[in-house]
Amino acid sequence: MVEELGKTMEGDLIINVGPQHPATHGVLHLVITLNGETIKNVEPHLGYIHRSIEKMSESLTYRQFIYVTSRMDYLSAHINNHACALCVEKGLQVEVPARAQVIRVLMDELTRIASHELWWGAMAMDLGALTPFFYAFRERETINEIMEETCGARLTMNYMVPGGVLQDLHPDFQRKVKEFIQLYKRKIHEYDELVTGNIIFQNRMKGVGYLSPEDAISYGCSGPVTRGSGVRSDVRKIYPYEIYDKLEFDEVLETGCDSFARYLVRVREMEQSVRIIEQLIDNIPEGDYQAKTKAVLKLPKGEFYQRVETARGELGVYIVSEGGTTPYRIKYRSPGFSNLSVLNKIATGSKLGDLVAMMGTLDLVIPDIDR
Amino acid sequence: MQNEELKATITELLPAATFEEGGEWVNVQVEAADWLALAQALRNNPALNFDYLFCLTCVDWKTHLTMVYHLSSTQYRHNMVVKVKLDRNKPEVETLSAIWRTAEFHEREVYEMFGVNFLNHPDLRLLILPDGWEGRNPLRKDFEDPINMIKL
Amino acid sequence: MWSLSQIAGSIHEWLSTTFNPTIALILEMVIAGVAIIGLFAVLGLVLVIMERKVAAWIQIRLGPNRVGPKGLLQSAADTVKLLVKEGMTPDGADKFLFNLAPFVAMIVAMLLMAPIAFAKDFQLWDLNIGVLYVSSVSSIMVISILMAGWSSNNKYSLMGAMRSGAQIVSYELSAGLAILSIVVLTGSLQISEIVQSQANGWWLFKGHIPAIIAFVIFMIAVTAETNRAPFDLAEAESELTAGFHTEYSGMKFALFFLSEYVNVFIVCAIGATLFLGGWMPFHIGNWEAFNHIMDYIPSSIWFFGKTFFLIFLIMWFRWTFPRLRIDQLLNLEWKYLLPISMVNLLLMTALAILGWHF
Numbered sequence: 001m002v003e004e005l006g007k008t009m010e011g012d013l014i015i016n017v018g019p020q021h022p023a024t025h026g027v028l029h030l031v032i033t034l035n036g037e038t039i040k041n042v043e044p045h046l047g048y049i050h051r052s053i054e055k056m057s058e059s060l061t062y063r064q065f066i067y068v069t070s071r072m073d074y075l076s077a078h079i080n081n082h083a084c085a086l087c088v089e090k091g092l093q094v095e096v097p098a099r100a101q102v103i104r105v106l107m108d109e110l111t112r113i114a115s116h117e118l119w120w121g122a123m124a125m126d127l128g129a130l131t132p133f134f135y136a137f138r139e140r141e142t143i144n145e146i147m148e149e150t151c152g153a154r155l156t157m158n159y160m161v162p163g164g165v166l167q168d169l170h171p172d173f174q175r176k177v178k179e180f181i182q183l184y185k186r187k188i189h190e191y192d193e194l195v196t197g198n199i200i201f202q203n204r205m206k207g208v209g210y211l212s213p214e215d216a217i218s219y220g221c222s223g224p225v226t227r228g229s230g231v232r233s234d235v236r237k238i239y240p241y242e243i244y245d246k247l248e249f250d251e252v253l254e255t256g257c258d259s260f261a262r263y264l265v266r267v268r269e270m271e272q273s274v275r276i277i278e279q280l281i282d283n284i285p286e287g288d289y290q291a292k293t294k295a296v297l298k299l300p301k302g303e304f305y306q307r308v309e310t311a312r313g314e315l316g317v318y319i320v321s322e323g324g325t326t327p328y329r330i331k332y333r334s335p336g337f338s339n340l341s342v343l344n345k346i347a348t349g350s351k352l353g354d355l356v357a358m359m360g361t362l363d364l365v366i367p368d369i370d371r
Numbered sequence: 372m373q374n375e376e377l378k379a380t381i382t383e384l385l386p387a388a389t390f391e392e393g394g395e396w397v398n399v400q401v402e403a404a405d406w407l408a409l410a411q412a413l414r415n416n417p418a419l420n421f422d423y424l425f426c427l428t429c430v431d432w433k434t435h436l437t438m439v440y441h442l443s444s445t446q447y448r449h450n451m452v453v454k455v456k457l458d459r460n461k462p463e464v465e466t467l468s469a470i471w472r473t474a475e476f477h478e479r480e481v482y483e484m485f486g487v488n489f490l491n492h493p494d495l496r497l498l499i500l501p502d503g504w505e506g507r508n509p510l511r512k513d514f515e516d517p518i519n520m521i522k523l
Numbered sequence: 524m525w526s527l528s529q530i531a532g533s534i535h536e537w538l539s540t541t542f543n544p545t546i547a548l549i550l551e552m553v554i555a556g557v558a559i560i561g562l563f564a565v566l567g568l569v570l571v572i573m574e575r576k577v578a579a580w581i582q583i584r585l586g587p588n589r590v591g592p593k594g595l596l597q598s599a600a601d602t603v604k605l606l607v608k609e610g611m612t613p614d615g616a617d618k619f620l621f622n623l624a625p626f627v628a629m630i631v632a633m634l635l636m637a638p639i640a641f642a643k644d645f646q647l648w649d650l651n652i653g654v655l656y657v658s659s660v661s662s663i664m665v666i667s668i669l670m671a672g673w674s675s676n677n678k679y680s681l682m683g684a685m686r687s688g689a690q691i692v693s694y695e696l697s698a699g700l701a702i703l704s705i706v707v708l709t710g711s712l713q714i715s716e717i718v719q720s721q722a723n724g725w726w727l728f729k730g731h732i733p734a735i736i737a738f739v740i741f742m743i744a745v746t747a748e749t750n751r752a753p754f755d756l757a758e759a760e761s762e763l764t765a766g767f768h769t770e771y772s773g774m775k776f777a778l779f780f781l782s783e784y785v786n787v788f789i790v791c792a793i794g795a796t797l798f799l800g801g802w803m804p805f806h807i808g809n810w811e812a813f814n815h816i817m818d819y820i821p822s823s824i825w826f827f828g829k830t831f832f833l834i835f836l837i838m839w840f841r842w843t844f845p846r847l848r849i850d851q852l853l854n855l856e857w858k859y860l861l862p863i864s865m866v867n868l869l870l871m872t873a874l875a876i877l878g879w880h881f
Contacts, residue, residue: 013678013682015678015679015682021764022760022761022764023761023762037682037686037849037850044498045498046498046499047498047499047500047501050499050500052509052510054510055509055510124845125761126761127761127845127846128752128753128755128759128760128761128844128845128846129752129843129844129845129846130578130582130842131581131582131842131843133582134582134583134584135582135583138583194843195845198844198845200753200844200845200846200847200851201845203847203848203851204845204846204847204848204851215472217422217423217445218422218471218472218473219472219473220423220424220425220471220472220473220477221473222425231445232445233445238448239448302393302394303394303398303452305395305396305426305441305452307425314425316425316426316441318426318428318439318441320430328430329430329431331426331428331439333425333426333428333441337476337477337480338473338476338477340476341472341473341475341476345472351848351849351850352682352762353756353759353762353846353848353849354848355762356761356762370499
């Protein structure tokens with residue numbers, strides 16, 4: 001930090017937000033240059049939770065490395081697993097049974113709702129309202145219980161494997177999911193009443209953290225961050241995978257380009273996810289939940305890239321194979337990493353209090369950024 | 372634009388480019404010296420308009436390093452992959468951070484993980500690794516950490 | 524009827540018959556001091572457990588429920604924990620000011636207890652400028668916060684203290700104007716007289732719309748003055764970790780914590796005295812029977828009931844609203860509350876001169 005102190009101008013205040021700070025939701029370290037309360041520069045320092053998953057995966061087999069990815073973006077563990085499974089399947093050219101495909105999409109969308117619920121609570125907490133967190137967890141808890149029954153885990157599911165899913169659905173799955181949808185529809189209006197419609201909240205969010213569509217693209221943002229700026233970026237729509245091209249749902253777009261637009265995108269996205277689940281929950285086809293694959297997977301020589309839409313944006317898995325049982329090189333293009341890079345751009349010139357609001361709407365998950 | 376058309380357009384822009392067959396996307400190999408000019412053309416050519424650099428990484432092939440750029444266009448939705456071969460002992464390539472701002476962060480990551488030197492990068496410092504790791508590049512294949520290495 | 528003033532009177536009688544007047548006065552002072560400290564501690568405990576229970580109720584959870592019956596002893600246990608904790612002083616801190624600040628906060632809170640009428644004829648010091656005394660002494664609070672923020676030698680603390688300084692000083696204006704609008708009606712700054720003037724109805728009802736506006740402004744301003752959400756910028760935990768008391772631990776932190784809650788109690792007590800008739804029972808016009816039943820409820824219960832109702836309101840704010848930004852906070856005061864309360868004061872003065880109030 002010493003060399004940075006030397007660089008600054010007279011009258012600037014440098015504060016370290018993080019690595020232990022209540023607003024960074026993890027071990028993100030931001031070095032912020034302030035002029036009074038106004039932010040002049042934000043510089044992220046990463047690596048506090050870097051486990052070098054890419055290096056680790058180089059010595060794990062194609063069945064093993066998927067489990068590590070649950071620990072990247074732990075809030076959308078299913079979707080990370082899904083991306084890896086799809087990428088390996090692309091290499092193996094395995095046809096996934098219809099039942100497994102439906103189960104995967106169901107799990108993905110449940111994960112998306114759970115992730116957005118947590119984001120919603122944490123976002124409001126960043127702005128000083130503690131109560132929404134508990135309301136969000138009320139619904140999230142039911143999803144976690146559904147996951148627990150079927151996958152045996154609540155956070156790092158490791159449920160999707162190359163060729164399908166690890167085991168069949170729990171017999172109660174359909175009933176519980178329907179119950180959840182009922183609960184969700186009964187309670188969702190509380191979200192708007194408690195937070196979205198609140199005048200203080202709107203004043204804190206509107207016009208804050210302006211991200212133009214050009215910048216959103218240039219900075220490589222993805223997910224709700226770009227859709228809040230009116231740029232179409234939903235991988236499920238643009239490059240459909242699994243059965244998303246057969247489903248009816250809308251890509252939520254807002255044109256406000258500010259924190260409030262990004263907030264609205266995520267809240268509306270939960271409704272779209274519920275729509276997808278409603279279409280599928282009564283139509284889970286019978287059959288195998290896993291395709292027959294060899295015990296030891298070997299990908300042919302070549303490169304495979306698969307992108308999926310996680311709750312935070314576009315996750316890319318890039319596998320370089322030399323034909324062996326382990327990948328030669330794996331690169332995870334994590335949505336949080338690119339979304340974080342835009343923070344300095346949108347935060348400069350605003351007040352310190354708004355920084356946490358912006359970080360909230362970028363929905364940063366630090367293990368996803370560090371990997 | 373379909374893959375064949377893309378190939379034709381790129382050959383027009385850079386006759387020296389070679390194409391790798393297989394894979395779902397157009398796979399171009401270019402020399403490090405030609406890359407910046409081609410990148411600008413890819414970004415600014417209205418028929419191509421590759422405005423979204425969604426993945427930037429490097430692969431260590433033990434004999435050489437390969438920079439891998441995944442590009443797509445938010446207008447036409449076509450994708451392509453560009454590969455740039457670098458000398459392993461003195462890897463140097465022009466930065467793309469002026470064309471795609473996301474490259475700034477991704478290049479810093481590649482710089483510390485693979486030791487690739489990005490020329491004219493505005494802020495080429497360690498991003499993830501702590502101070503004192505300059506010159507030790509964890510994602511290179513010959514990296515050995517005497518203390519924390521876990522062999523599987 | 525058995526009331527607080529009778530207990531106080533009999534103690535006074537016994538002391539003055541047993542000892543000579545000087546010693547009796549000294550003893551009375553000691554008793555009063557001990558009573559204030561006792562009240563201070565009890566209020567801290569009660570308000571903390573109340574806050575936690577209210578928060579739990581709003582947040583659809585249970586709250587503390589393990590220590591004692593229904594968790595009521597939780598804050599007592601917390602106090603013991605805080606007492607035995609090490610009170611650390613950071614190396615870079617200005618040690619004298621750092622250690623002094625929590626005591627200043629506590630002393631201010633205690634001083635404010637003096638003129639409050641807890642029940643009928645039960646008041647420590649009925650000075651003739653009671654309201655003025657309260658509003659002037661409560662502004663010393665900001666000094667302790669600035670002291671704590673500056674002496675901690677921590678950037679977060681300093682920013683919290685600066686925010687708090689700007690905030691308290693500006694919100695004092697509209698709180699003062701809201702208080703003034705009641706003083707205009709009563710024509711006296713003495714607390715006992717203000718209460719007496721409400722014998723036939725509370726000012727909130729007697730003073731028409733200006734009184735209601737003044738009450739709303741008063742509640743907003745005191746919420747800001749006591750640094751509570753949505754105006755808790757001085758300790759905004761998501762921005763400044765803990766603001767001015769980041770570096771405090773153990774009992775020194777507890778004193779800040781305690782004085783915050785006692786301040787909340789005091790401002791609510793003042794609000795209850797000015798707008799809700801203090802210890803005056805609730806009377807409705809000519810309903811003799813109803814009024815009679817109301818008179819049977821002891822005056823102390825009326826006072827604490829009203830005060831705790833206002834405290835509940837402030838807690839309700841805290842657990843519902845998000846926090847304001849610093850510029851919005853100052854905008855709210857200087858662009859909205861202050862002009863409104865000035866115009867309101869004019870209206871109220873006209874009302875008082877013309878005698879249009881009840």
